[in-house]
Amino acid sequence: MSFIVAKKFAPEGLILVVTDKEILGKVFEEGKKQLNLSNKFYLGSERDNEAVKALIPEVYILHLTGEKAVALGLELNLVDNEKVVWISGVPHTEVLILRN
Numbered sequence: 001m002s003f004i005v006a007k008k009f010a011p012e013g014l015i016l017v018v019t020d021k022e023i024l025g026k027v028f029e030e031g032k033k034q035l036n037l038s039n040k041f042y043l044g045s046e047r048d049n050e051a052v053k054a055l056i057p058e059v060y061i062l063h064l065t066g067e068k069a070v071a072l073g074l075e076l077n078l079v080d081n082e083k084v085v086w087i088s089g090v091p092h093t094e095v096l097i098l099r100n
Helices: 049-058 067-075
Strands: 002-010 013-020 027-030 033-036 045-048 059-065 085-087 090-096
Touching (some): 002 049, 002 067, 013 049, 013 067, 027 085, 033 085, 045 049, 049 059, 049 067
Parallel strands (some): 013 059
Antiparallel strands (some): 002 013, 002 045, 027 033, 059 090, 085 090
């Protein structure tokens, strides 16, 4: 399973943008909601599950888009299923990871 992963750096820490490879570059709309996956925000390098998991300890915000990306967040117990937003059948969620 592969994802397109982008690293964004903020003063608070690393923002990791993980998107299912097959939906990158597409735009999904539903009512007033839109996921524009052609935006450069989503551009990054291809990574597999293990590479994404290895980055999690560094992450401040995890931005997941697509069925596989959200499933990975659920598998790692980082995502609350009730916080997942669906737009035209595509799941999306963001997770704030607090460190002690």
